[in-house]
Amino acid sequence: MSETTLNNIKRNHCAIVIRTNLTGILKRRLIDMGITPGVVIKIKRIAPLGDPIEIRLRGYELSIRRSEAKKIIVKPVEVK
Amino acid sequence: MSCNLALIGNPNCGKTTLFNLLTGSNQYVGNWAGVTVEKKVGKLKNTDYNIIDLPGIYSLSPYSTEERLTQNFLLNEKPDLIINIIDGSNFERNMYLSVQLTELNIPMIIAVNMIDAVTFSGGNIDCQYLTELTGIPFIPISARNNDNIDIVIEEIHNILNRPNKPIEIDYNHTTRNALNKIYSVIIGENNPNDKPYAFIASKLLEGSESSDKYINLSDKQKIEIQNIIHEYELLSPYNDRESLIADARYRYIESLAAKAVIKSKSNDTITISDRIDFIVTNRFLAYPLFFIIMFCIFNMTFGTLSKFLSNIIETLFNNIIIPSVSSILIKAEAPQWIICMVTDGIIGGTGGIFVFLPQIAILFLCLSILEDSGYMARAAFLTDRFLKKLGLSGKSFIPMLMGFGCTTPAVMAARTQENINERRMTIMLTPFMSCGAKLPIYALFAGAFFKSYQGLAVFSMYIIGILIAAIMGLIFKKTLFKENASTFVMELPPYRRPLLKSILKNTWEKTRGFIIKAGTVILSMSVLIWILQNFSPSLRFTENSSESIFAAIGSAIAPLLRPLGFGTWQAAVSLLSGIVAKEAVVSTMSVLYSAENTAALTDIISTIFTPVSAYSFMVFSLLYIPCISALATIKRETGNLKWTLAIAVIQTVTAYVTSMLVYQIGNIIINL
Structure with a gap:
């Protein structure tokens, strides 16, 4: 499947991180939290008003905004 | 030999619990030389070793204040040993910090916490093998169940007696x-x-x-x-x-x-946390539940239990302490003015404050439960959408909620925000959240004027505070922080049953702060106020408080307050003393009006104020300049005197304008 951004992944679906289009503090923060190329991210939940979203990676839950998810380039993973 | 041991780990990994276990009751909050931050320091049980509890961090990046503090501490103070605690159920992300720590060339042990939870859910961590692979001692522990803490202590002694050997990580x-x-x-x-x-x-x-x-x-x-x-x-x-x-x-x-x-x-199965989240962050239930929880906290804090406890304290002061102290003083043939100073000034002044101890303790108890259970993070998740509009993020919610307790720790809690502008704005808006110390003022005036709507009148203060903060937030966003792009990256830790012991400990620490303040600042303030009130500008003792030094100062300011509806020198002086501590507003009033107890003060107040001017006074107290302790913290946290003064001026101007509007418009409505 082709590349897309993390905000386009549906709930309960997974994707592999290809790269990020981020700079500065936000990039550093996301890298430190484990969002590096190759990691699998699952979309767990979407806040009642549509933003932010809750993702699962490396065995824990993280909450980020849609605007941030938009800058994470991913490849969707087929769920069996 | 005295050693310094640094306790380091991610947030939510049980660091404080381990700290308490390692130090027992032997701890204090100390200022570390060279670093302007309060850190908890304790002695390792039965030794002279200091354990320093550093803020929970995710990495050694120099971005957030807490990370910078920890990094500077490790580099400048060079502790003799790092005790790195990691959450075993979140091994990969926790180890990221550990790997960075190995580069510091400081001896280290890794305590793998929550090992019971890992085993319970069918996992396993082979600590012995990890020790062999890395050369760092890994010890499986459960801080919650007090498992293997003795082994950690043993290993601390072992490693301190061994020469340090650098660890080289086996990167690609x-x-x-x-x-x-x-x-x-x-x-x-x-x-x-x-x-x-x-x-x-x-x-x-x-x-x-x-x-x-x-x-x-x-x-x-x-x-x-x-x-x-x-x-x-x-x-x-x-x-x-x-x-x-x-x-x-x-x-x-x-x-x-x-x-x-x-x-x-549990990676793919549904955990208990997931089930709770299914309800707590549910599309339809989330916000009603959020408001119910907030309402419950409010209700607990100001409800029957705290009123009952307050009554006990008040009775204790009025019927036991004051009569017995004055009878002792009379027997000792103390001069009249000393008796008067001790009973009215000191005991009356501080007693008026201790009455609010139950409310403050209950509020802190509720906040501790929210924090420890993991709901606080969900509250941030749910409020981000709204706070984003103000240029803030869900992370600002926590300091702001804490602001209802006390501005000082709330301002410090803003440290977790990476973005400097977001942090500054959170700090600037937190004082608008009505702090616990302002409650006595509302309670007094609402009790005197809005008896049948007392709860509503007090509640409205909180709402006004939030609304004003939102308006100021929008103004700041458009002016001071135009360039600011807020972000929100926050861990959602699993729900945990809060440990009674740690909640009580946390509540006690915060409440103790209040008691110490009441016992020191407010006590000395009460004496000072009493002197200013009973001596004339020519330093002559006078029974007539309208001839006092205070009357002179207050009369000079009073005209300024006339458009707000409370242009009396007593009101002016009470508000002035509130700059030292908000608790002092009511105690000053009771001294100035020579009221023996709250009931007497309520009667006096109701003859001097009108309902409109009383409400205006409440609004002014809500919004005007924060207390000295909060201002000092703001100065320390922003590291900038200009910001601090700006906050003081902005708040006072906002208070003045809002109160004037309340009084003038209120009077027009009343006279219709």
């Missing part, structure tokens, strides 16, 4: 190679123990901050390092060394995990 070949090359460039002829060269090498390779802070490099060295970095980046498909090195760290951790960690099956 290219990263290791680049790090080693930089290491040999910067170390030159120096002694490897002079500086944490391995740490500096990785900082240089990462390029996340200037190296000047750590090391002086010659131009030749700088060029050599540039070449090494260039070569390293060429090997990456993304040309991005920052991601590359983080990736190398995570790959190393994954390889460790593959060998020694069996992940629990």
